[in-house]
Amino acid sequence: xxxxxxxxxxxxxxxxxxxxxxxxxxxxxxxxxxxxxxxxxxxxxxxxxxxxxxxxxxxxxxxxxxxxxxxxxxxxxxxxxxxxxxxxxxxxxxxxxxxxxxxxxxxxxxxxxxxxxxxxxxxxxxxxxxxxxxxxxxxxxxxxxxxxxxxxxxxxxxxxxxxxxxxxxxxxxxxxxxxxxxxxxxxxxxxxxxxxxxxxxxxxxxxxxxxxxxxxxxxxxxxxxxxxxxxxxxxxxxxxxxxxxxxxxxxxxxxxxxxxxxxxxxxxxxxxxxxxxxxxxxxxxxxxxxxxxxxxxxxxxxxxxxxxxxxxxxxxxxxxxxxxxxxxxxxxxxxxxxxxxxxxxxxxxxxxxxxxxxxxxx
Amino acid sequence: xxxxxxxxxxxxxxxxxxxxxxxxxxxxxxxxxxxxxxxxxxxxxxxxxxxxxxxxxxxxxxxxxxxxxxxxxxxxxxxxxxxxxxxxxxxxxxxxxxxxxxxxxxxxxxxxxxxxxxxxxxxxxxxxxxxxxxxxxxxxxxxxxxxxxxxxxxxxxxxxxxxxxxxxxxxxxxxxxxxxxxxxxxxxxxxxxxxxxxxxxxxxxxxxxxxxxxxxxxxxxxxxxxxxxxxxxxxxxxxxxxxxxxxxxxxxxxxxxxxxxxxxxxxxxxxxxxxxxxxxxxxxxxxxxxxxxxxxxxxxxxxxxxxxxxxxx
Amino acid sequence: xxxxxxxxxxxxxxxxxxxxxxxxxxxxxxxxxxxxxxxxxxxxxxxxxxxxxxxxxxxxxxxxxxxxxxxxxxxxxxxxxxxxxxxxxxxxxxxxxxxxxxxxxxxxxxxxxxxxxxxxxxxxxxxxxxxxxxxxxxxxxxxxxxxxxxxxxxxxxxxxxxxxxxxxxxxxxxxxxxxxxxxxxxxxxxxxxxxxxxxxxxxxxxxxxxxxxxxxxxxxxxxxxxxxxxxxxxxxxxxxxxxxxxxxxxxxxxxxxxxxxxxxxxxxxxxxxxxxxxxxxxxxxxxxxxxxxxxxxxxx
Numbered sequence: 011x012x013x014x015x016x017x018x019x020x021x022x023x024x025x026x027x028x029x030x031x032x033x034x035x036x037x038x039x040x041x042x043x044x045x046x047x048x049x050x051x052x053x054x055x056x057x058x059x060x061x062x063x064x065x066x067x068x069x070x071x072x073x074x075x076x077x078x079x080x081x082x083x084x085x086x087x088x089x090x091x092x093x094x095x096x097x098x099x100x101x102x103x104x105x106x107x108x109x110x111x112x113x114x115x116x117x118x119x120x121x122x123x124x125x126x127x128x129x130x131x132x133x134x135x136x137x138x139x140x141x142x143x144x145x146x147x148x149x150x151x152x153x154x155x156x157x158x159x160x161x162x163x164x165x166x167x168x169x170x171x172x173x174x175x176x177x178x179x180x181x182x183x184x185x186x187x188x189x190x191x192x193x194x195x196x197x198x199x200x201x202x203x204x205x206x207x208x209x210x211x212x213x214x215x216x217x218x219x220x221x222x223x224x225x226x227x228x229x230x231x232x233x234x235x236x237x238x239x240x241x242x243x244x245x246x247x248x249x250x251x252x253x254x255x256x257x258x259x260x261x262x263x264x265x266x267x268x269x270x271x272x273x274x275x276x277x278x279x280x281x282x283x284x285x286x287x288x289x290x291x292x293x294x295x296x297x298x299x300x301x302x303x304x305x306x307x308x309x310x311x312x313x314x315x316x317x318x319x320x321x322x323x324x325x326x327x328x329x330x331x332x333x334x335x336x337x338x339x340x341x342x343x344x345x346x347x348x349x350x351x352x353x354x355x356x357x358x359x360x361x362x363x364x365x366x367x368x369x370x371x372x
Numbered sequence: 373x374x375x376x377x378x379x380x381x382x383x384x385x386x387x388x389x390x391x392x393x394x395x396x397x398x399x400x401x402x403x404x405x406x407x408x409x410x411x412x413x414x415x416x417x418x419x420x421x422x423x424x425x426x427x428x429x430x431x432x433x434x435x436x437x438x439x440x441x442x443x444x445x446x447x448x449x450x451x452x453x454x455x456x457x458x459x460x461x462x463x464x465x466x467x468x469x470x471x472x473x474x475x476x477x478x479x480x481x482x483x484x485x486x487x488x489x490x491x492x493x494x495x496x497x498x499x500x501x502x503x504x505x506x507x508x509x510x511x512x513x514x515x516x517x518x519x520x521x522x523x524x525x526x527x528x529x530x531x532x533x534x535x536x537x538x539x540x541x542x543x544x545x546x547x548x549x550x551x552x553x554x555x556x557x558x559x560x561x562x563x564x565x566x567x568x569x570x571x572x573x574x575x576x577x578x579x580x581x582x583x584x585x586x587x588x589x590x591x592x593x594x595x596x597x598x599x600x601x602x603x604x605x606x607x608x609x610x611x612x613x614x615x616x617x618x619x620x621x622x623x624x625x626x627x628x629x630x631x632x633x634x635x636x637x638x639x640x641x642x643x644x645x646x647x648x649x650x651x652x653x654x655x656x657x658x659x660x661x662x663x664x665x666x667x668x669x670x671x672x673x674x675x676x677x678x679x680x681x682x683x684x685x
Numbered sequence: 686x687x688x689x690x691x692x693x694x695x696x697x698x699x700x701x702x703x704x705x706x707x708x709x710x711x712x713x714x715x716x717x718x719x720x721x722x723x724x725x726x727x728x729x730x731x732x733x734x735x736x737x738x739x740x741x742x743x744x745x746x747x748x749x750x751x752x753x754x755x756x757x758x759x760x761x762x763x764x765x766x767x768x769x770x771x772x773x774x775x776x777x778x779x780x781x782x783x784x785x786x787x788x789x790x791x792x793x794x795x796x797x798x799x800x801x802x803x804x805x806x807x808x809x810x811x812x813x814x815x816x817x818x819x820x821x822x823x824x825x826x827x828x829x830x831x832x833x834x835x836x837x838x839x840x841x842x843x844x845x846x847x848x849x850x851x852x853x854x855x856x857x858x859x860x861x862x863x864x865x866x867x868x869x870x871x872x873x874x875x876x877x878x879x880x881x882x883x884x885x886x887x888x889x890x891x892x893x894x895x896x897x898x899x900x901x902x903x904x905x906x907x908x909x910x911x912x913x914x915x916x917x918x919x920x921x922x923x924x925x926x927x928x929x930x931x932x933x934x935x936x937x938x939x940x941x942x943x944x945x946x947x948x949x950x951x952x953x954x955x956x957x958x959x960x961x962x963x964x965x966x967x968x969x970x971x972x973x974x975x976x977x978x979x980x981x982x983x984x985x
Contacts, residue, residue, distance in 0.1 A: 066881050071398045080395035087887025099878035103900040112896070113886030160882070172878075416785055420799045426814045426858065427802070433817065445828040446818070498707040506704035514708065514715045521719030523915050523971050527943040527960040531729075531738070531953065532722035555714050562711060587703035616807035618922040623948065633809045637926050640813050649817060660810040667805035668798070675801070675866055 016075065017042040017200035018063060018168055023072035025055075025062060025224075032058050033224045035072065040202060045194050047211040048204045050221035051247070056204045057172055059221070063202065064093050064170050077167055087113070089168075092161025096173040098153045100145040106156050107141040110163050124163075131162040134196065151182050158193070171203040175210065187213060208248050212236070220244050237361075242369035245294050251327060253294045253363070254337050260291040260364070260372075268293045268364065271333035275310055279360040283371050286364075291372065294363040297340040301356045302328060302347070308356025316351045330355065434458060434654035441649050457648070461655035465648075467638035469627050474655050476628075477635030480546070481615055481662075484631055488550045489610040492557035493603065499558070500565025501591050505577050515562070522559035530623055537624065544626045552620050557613070561606055568602040569595060601673070608670050608677040612663040632659050723964065730957035738953055747958035757959065760937040763849045767938070768917045771856055775913055776906065778857065779864025784894065786865070787872045797869070801862035808859070812926025815855035816842060842928055845935030852927055852936055856920070864909055871905030872898070907974060914970045918963055939963050 018040040025033040033055050040046045048056040061067040063074060065086035073082045081089045100109050110131060114124045132138040135155045145153055154174060161169055171190075175183045191214055194201055205211055211218050212232045219229040220243075228240045239245035245253050258270030266277040266286055275293065301308055314330040314337065326346040330337045332355065339355060347353050364372040403409075429446050434457050436450040444451075463473040470476075503511055533552060534543060542548035572595070580590045596603075621631040630638070636659045640652045667674050733743045751757050782800055786793050803811060818824045821840035829837045841851030875898060883893040899906075921940035928936040939959060947956035 061881075064881070064885060066884060068399050068402075073395065073397045082396040082398070083400040085887070086881075086884045091885065093882070093885045095878040095882060097876050097878045099876060099882035101879070101882075101897050101901075103897075103903075113888065116886070116888050116892060160886070164886075412785055412788060412790060416782075416790070416796050419782065420796060423799050423803065423858065423862075426818060429818060430814055441823060445831055446820075446823055446825075447828060495710045499711045502704035502707040506701055506707075508701045508704050508708075511704075511708060514712045517715040517719055518711055520971075520975075521715060523967055524719060524723055525919050525940070525960065525963040525967055527919075527940055528726050528964045529718055529722035530943070530960070531947055531957070532725045533718065535738075536717070554710075555718055558711060558714050587707075612805055616809075618807065618809050618925070619944075623944070633807050633922075636813070637809050640816075641926070641929060649820075649823065652813065653817060656810050656813045660806045663805040663807070664802065667802055671794075671798070674805070675797070 019075040021073045024070045026070050043198045045201045045216045047215035047218045049211040049218050054221040055224040056221045060204045090166045091168045092164045092166045093170040094157045094174045098157040105142050110159050127163040131159040135159050150178050169199050169201045240371050242365045251338050253296050256293045273333040286372050290367050292365040297338045299361040300339045302339050302341045309358050311356040316347050316349050319349050430653050430657050457650035457654040461651045465639045468642045477632035481632040485614045488553035488614050492554040493606050496561030497565045500562045501569050503566045504569035518559045549624045553614050605677045615662050726957050727961050730961045734953040736951045747954045751958045756934050760939045760942050775861050775864045778861050780868045782865040783868035803859040804862045808922035809926040811855050811859045812923045816927045845932045848936040867909045871902045911974045918966050
């Protein structure tokens with residue numbers, strides 16, 4: 011992908027406040043109509059990056075293109091973006107209608123054009139009956155919709171979302187998540203969405219950019235990021251409960267093996283990213299990729315003792331001791347063992363992720 | 373594109389494309405001398421000069437001799453610096469009644485301010501603590517009256533307090549004035565302490581009760597040590613407020629117990645004799661010095677204090 | 686014995702006894718000084734007390750006399766001019782200064798410190814400094830005349846028709862810093878996202894202030910208004926120090942009228958009536974505010 015056909019293109023972007031560097035020569039290309047999620051723990055620079063794209067923060071170096079146009083020095087209003095904020099940032103003393111139209115009125119848009127756009131936004135977001143209300147008289151979800159509407163009436167190509175759902179309760183959050191997805195399907199705009207919630211990222215994104223310390227760790231489709239994380243940070247950040255990590259060594263005695271204590275996992279089926287070498291390594295496997303007492307059929311099985319059992323309703327988390335290390339398995343509730351029992355676990359090393367000492371994928 | 377190595381190779385490939393696309397790069401150039409900045413800093417600077425001018429004039433006038441004042445202009449710095457006006461203001465300036473300078477008023481103000489500050493803060497902090505943590509029926513009614521009372525012009529209560537002080541034999545004494553300051557400091561201080569104590573985690577209070585501490589034990593051993601910042605804020609409000617008071621001083625004390633502000637006014641505005649502007653300004657400056665020092669030393673805490681203490685008017 | 690004590694219900698009065706003891710000063714202040722004192726003064730304003738308070742009722746006599754007294758009328762007129770102008774100017778200047786300091790400028794702390802220091806001073810100090818600065822012979826007028834502009838006239842303290850403006854200048858110098866601080870706190874309380882949203886919407890800065898920020902700061906404005914207003918009614922020390930009410934009676938204010946009648950003219954009844962009028966003024970300012978502030982909150 012290059013600048014010409016990217017909807018949003020960020021090139022060598024750096025940002026520092028005094029001596030603190032927040033973003034380090036960062037590159038990001040978002041395709042037309044793509045839904046990209048910037049995901050990471052707080053302080054990773056994801057909101058900062060979004061604010062730079064919006065033009066709300068002055069960058070220290072690099073360039074930003076939107077729709078092939080260099081907007082690095084443009085004012086936010088001239089960049090062809092709409093933005094939805096975490097706190098909604100609705101103007102409290104204006105009605106919903108005035109909130110939606112304020113920017114257009116200041117820009118001198120003809121009245122019938124304003125009315126047309128508001129009617130369209132109201133229809134898409136189903137906020138027609140709310141137009142004459144003040145923001146204080148709206149529920150959290152309604153405010154969120156109005157905030158989206160404000161971006162919508164601007165008739166722009168790129169939508170920026172800054173953690174738009176994090177002020178809502180869990181139930182509403184999942185409802186609005188679906189609505190945003192529906193909205194994207196209907197409008198087919200480019201959307202860049204910042205969140206620290208991995209479920210939002212997994213469900214909404216065409217591609218996820220996982221960030222840490224101002225650097226994009228991995229930028230790929232959700233399934234790739236989930237199944238083939240490029241490093242231990244990405245592997246650990248996604249998934250709940252997190253991926254199991256076993257410390258051990260990589261050894262080659264007629265085929266590669268991962269060895270931890272008495273445990274010896276054959277890696278014949280593992281798809282190595284690069285040529286491995288013997289030495290300390292970390293073996294990672296997700297709790298849902300492990301079977302418990304499920305008989306034969308697994309390429310690898312081992313004995314473990316049950317430490318704690320946590321029923322979660324739909325399924326049960328079983329905390330085990332495997333080669334003296336903590337290990338969790340997710341099983342259906344009927345199969346849950348008792349604490350203290352000895353059980354057999356099994357998995358396919360093909361689904362595992364191996365990392366070297368530095369935490370990079372092998 | 374699933375790993376950084378691959379990612380960087382695509383970036384290298386894109387470099388060629390990027391080279392062709394010239395255009396703005398890096399931070400938007402902003403002139404330090406933009407119109408906005410010239411206007412902003414220019415205005416602020418002029419306003420700052422206006423605000424500093426009286427202080428400057430006070431200082432230079434107090435360091436000039438009278439002949440120089442009569443000849444020169446008030447803004448010019450002293451040609452010959454003299455500290456005589458300061459000495460005279462402090463020790464020999466005359467009010468209508470006596471000629472021992474501001475020193476008497478200064479010590480009176482110290483003798484008024486110190487006990488007033490201690491008493492008012494002690495009363496209000498215990499009271500605020502009781503209101504925040506040991507609510508009893510009816511407490512809120514009295515508290516509301518107290519806060520509303522803070523808005524009543526003092527003039528309405530001046531005379532009734534004269535009667536009360538006379539009845540308990542404190543009228544005209546320093547202790548009478550201490551009592552008055554404690555009374556009128558109560559609304560704002562109680563509000564300050566009540567809100568602060570209420571903002572402390574309730575678990576601490578409950579844990580201390582489970583541990584068997586009582587009303588005074590919790591106050592002294594848990595609340596006070598945790599609340600030093602708010603005590604400092606209260607201290608700032610009270611010291612400056614009481615030091616600067618004029619009305620209560622002139623109403624409730626006698627000439628020999630007048631606080632500094634009253635004495636200053638009597639020195640400057642007494643009609644007899646030739647006006648000695650340098651001595652007047654030295655006296656004014658000396659009186660303003662205590663709150664000014666507190667202001668410049670306390671910095672942000674003062675701002676917090678006035679935000680809270682603004683109610684005092 | 687202790688067992689039988691425990692089974693008895695403790696008297697309600699003694700429950701939470703320490704808290705009640707701690708609140709005694711507050712209760713006494715509220716009831717005796719604030720409620721009692723106010724009621725006493727209002728009551729005695731209907732008497733003809735002169736040197737000593739006496740319960741010899743004369744109806745509204747004191748009020749008729751008050752509103753016929755030229756000095757009181759001048760005081761009220763001064764209070765109105767001074768009050769309205771100092772409200773407007775301190776709010777406008779205070780807000781402008783706060784808005785400028787809020788523009789992420791350098792040396793913000795230094796500027797704030799400079800604008801606020803006069804507030805730390807006593808009104809007596811303020812009054813005396815400005816008395817000196819406005820001295821026609823040596824002050825600002827003298828300096829400008831000395832520069833060659835012989836006909837320059839600026840002697841508010843010696844000109845009875847404009848003396849109250851001289852007091853106003855001093856009051857603004859002292860009080861604007863406080864307004865600025867309150868406004869700055871209000872501006873800092875506004876969600877950063879609102880500014881961002883306005884920028885994305887392309888709203889010019891001035892328009893953002895006028896259409897969004899100032900309406901959002903309405904509660905701050907109202908609170909500040911009440912604080913300034915209740916301070917204005919009490920203005921006393923400043924006038925005493927700066928002009929002593931002169932020239933003649935041109936800069937008299939109600940608070941000074943009260944004090945002079947109570948403690949010099951030995952006409953307590955007049956003093957009580959005048960102070961009751963002051964109380965009434967405050968009530969007129971406070972009640973609508975309290976209704977807006979607390980009444981509305983109570984309903985929602």
